[in-house]
Amino acid sequence: MSDTMKPVDPQVMQRIVLARRPQGFPVAQDFRLEETGMPRPAAGEVLVQATYMSLDPYMRGRMDYVKSYTAPQELNHTMGAGGVGRVITSRDPKFSKDDLVFGMFGWASHGCLPGRQLRKLDPALPPSTALGVLGMPGFTAWAGLEVHGRMKPGETLVVAAATGPVGSMVGQLAKQAGLRVVGVAGGPEKCAMAVDTFGFDACIDHRAHNSVLDMMEALHRECPDGVDIYFENVGGHVLGGVLPVMNTHGRIIICGMIAWYSGESCETGDMALQKLWRIALVKRLTVQGLLQTDHVGRFGEFLTKVAPPVTSGEIAYLEDIAEGLENAPEAFFAMLKGGNKGKQIVRIA
Amino acid sequence: MSDTMKPVDPQVMQRIVLARRPQGFPVAQDFRLEETGMPRPAAGEVLVQATYMSLDPYMRGRMDYVKSYTAPQELNHTMGAGGVGRVITSRDPKFSKDDLVFGMFGWASHGCLPGRQLRKLDPALPPSTALGVLGMPGFTAWAGLEVHGRMKPGETLVVAAATGPVGSMVGQLAKQAGLRVVGVAGGPEKCAMAVDTFGFDACIDHRAHNSVLDMMEALHRECPDGVDIYFENVGGHVLGGVLPVMNTHGRIIICGMIAWYSGESCETGDMALQKLWRIALVKRLTVQGLLQTDHVGRFGEFLTKVAPPVTSGEIAYLEDIAEGLENAPEAFFAMLKGGNKGKQIVRIA
Incomplete structure (x- = not known):
């Protein structure tokens, strides 16, 4: 461990919030990295350590205050995003410690969500694929x-x-x-x-x-x-x-x-x-x-049809992985400018 | 007969041709009324006295020289249009003298077309409806x-x-x-x-x-x-x-x-x-x-379903009828400006 890195406090989580609405192209000052107390799962909830989060173009649309297919991103709230992670504590009997899951954890080191909002991942597949080629x-x-x-x-x-x-x-x-x-x-x-x-x-x-x-x-x-x-x-x-x-x-x-x-x-x-x-x-x-989301009832059919050719290599995919939650804004700007080659992902842990 | 009207020569027909392509909104000088010899039907053809012709907005589009779903209207050719009329001479055994028919006779007093391009009309319905509500x-x-x-x-x-x-x-x-x-x-x-x-x-x-x-x-x-x-x-x-x-x-x-x-x-x-x-x-x-035209195979189904409520009055329709082929251009301009209330038709004979 280099001495510029702080030891991770297990009772503290990191998150990035939208500090203000971007004027045109977003800049670093539109975001703020915060530390908050670690959430404690209520009955039915699951606490997850995020390992990868997804960056997607739709996020730019949500930063404006306009009626769209989703509610706008709220100011001073964790930026929304899909992510994958590993279960730390589960208070939903359908999930166990160390399960790999997908959920909307946002731009954050941890997520705490009701079990019904999580999807268990096939451990045979690389977890990051749940954000891109199989997500x-x-x-x-x-x-x-x-x-x-x-x-x-x-x-x-x-x-x-x-x-x-x-x-x-x-x-x-x-x-x-x-x-x-x-x-x-x-x-x-x-x-x-x-x-x-x-x-x-x-x-x-x-x-x-x-x-x-x-x-x-x-x-x-x-x-x-x-x-x-x-x-x-x-x-x-x-x-x-x-x-x-x-x-x-x-x-x-x-x-x-x-x-x-x-x-x-x-x-x-x-x-x-x-x-x-x-x-x-x-x-x-x-x-x-x-x-x-209009077709989400067919997601299982999609996985059944597309996971095998992805596993076999018949369908190729590329991922661009940025390192560290704190670098999410820069990776997001680069993606909006077309700097990434494949699916843009941020490795969180 | 008023003495300003010429007697109709049975060997002469009238037609209106596109004299030049309109610049913006069309004007009278873009058209020319001509007299030509009466066509003589070849084997399989039918000579028709037009009684009504249709004016439709799509005709304006055809006057420009642009690729569209139909070929552009050719200069110095009879303006295209659907019409209804009465058979004068038939050299197609499926049609007889005095049959009411629909066909693309154009802006013209008579048409001479292969029988396969004509549709026989139900004499129980007003013939003009074949240009509008049932056309x-x-x-x-x-x-x-x-x-x-x-x-x-x-x-x-x-x-x-x-x-x-x-x-x-x-x-x-x-x-x-x-x-x-x-x-x-x-x-x-x-x-x-x-x-x-x-x-x-x-x-x-x-x-x-x-x-x-x-x-x-x-x-x-x-x-x-x-x-x-x-x-x-x-x-x-x-x-x-x-x-x-x-x-x-x-x-x-x-x-x-x-x-x-x-x-x-x-x-x-x-x-x-x-x-x-x-x-x-x-x-x-x-x-x-x-x-x-993409759906023309269903025209029979349309007539079967819609002719009865039209006959019964359950489905209403309106027709604006201009008098005389020579007044077709003016009626056309008025229609483009929204001057008509119902289906714009020109009575030819």
Whole structure:
């Protein structure tokens, strides 16, 4: 142990709260690291030592005070997040000490939740997979394609944030279903990874094609038969470029729009609502908002189908692991800027 | 016969061609009335005296040279349009002289088409209904709700152009299915008609609520439980107002956008694509482009279900009939400006 590290007090836990609402892109001063007393589980509750926590783009949306699919993040409360950990004390008979569990522990070293809000993990799988490839992002990809994709072999799918945990799963599931899969990612390294690690047919660098027109031309080139499914993770000029390339009866599944979460200007050339409306009408597109919680009843089916190919390596995944709860804000900023390659995780203990 | 009228030459037919592509809103000089020789039906063809022709908003879209779901209207060719008429000469054994038929005769006094492109009409029904309530507009309404509506009793539907042939059918079918139905129409007369003639629960005057915010407030008032289905016929500020009022899992069926057909400015306040995308994601909307030709295999089912209530008067319809082929352009301009109350038809003979 280096002498700059304090010994951990077993009666104290760490957490990070939202200190103020970010103005545009979030900064360190929007957060505050606190120490508080260790919670004591009431009857039915379980105290968990968090080992990994998840960082996800949706968290930026919750920091604004707007009506959304979840309540906004409350000021001076622990930042919400999914995490995995090990049971310290259980007052729910369904859990025992040292069980591996998933729960919404937040940006915190420990969590104390009712047992019914926890999910026991298969100890044969690496616990961090419960935050990415076999967790919410992987399930989002699977449910989006399963419920709204109407995939047919020979069709073409485009997905942005191609090496991220949603995009990489979307692409691999679509490849398995016999589609041509074209990714969009930031920078040559990620694009190579989409092809080499995740088996995409091609990947377009949105930094090298940073206007609507450039993006459209690149998509035309890589999607000679047009685009049947666009899995939307980013918004911005990628959306602008893909719309004119959509095929009749195409499907756009809106899963996120990271480019727009912090109120950046909308770089879509002249392609406004009017143009989208015309394209949607003329091409009879289906544009569908997706939220994985609507389909949570199928999570077991997802695990049954997707855990085996993940275990066998048939479905690949990447994780970026930041070290230490105190580094969560910086890792979050980097993720919003596209600095991560795979699923962004923070190791807590 | 007044002496200003020329006797009709039985060997001559009249037609109106597109003389040039309109710049913005179309004007009389964009069209030309011509006389040509009467066509002679070849084997398998049928010569028809047109009695009524249909005017529809989609015709404006076809006048621009853009890729759309139909080929653009060709210059110096007869303007396309559906019509009904009476068989003069048949060289198809399935048709006889004096049969009433529907076909794409265009803006013309006569049509000569292969018999397989004609549909024989039930002589018990007024022939003009084949252009509106029991024709393409009525079928558009029925197919849109049937295929994409997912209507549930107690839900709320909003439809613009409420007294038009699509909107009035949408509203009446939704009322029959047990929904609250709120129309949007231009002016107090049409709004009263939506409620009194078509049985809507309420109708909002978009001229009296001519900004996004005003429209949104009026919709909030008339749709206290929010909007589950928006049947989109108009675009413009009505769309801007309805989006924030949409309920989770709402459906938007895009059937037209007359407000935008002639390139008018997009009066949607600050509500651009980015805002739509966020609303569609947060509320998990389904936005669906609708074209009735995709569902044409169900036209028979539509007639079987909808002709009886039309005959009985249970489903009401309105027709605006302009007199004479030569007045088709003026009637068309008026329709684009919302001057008609019901289905716009031109009586030709």
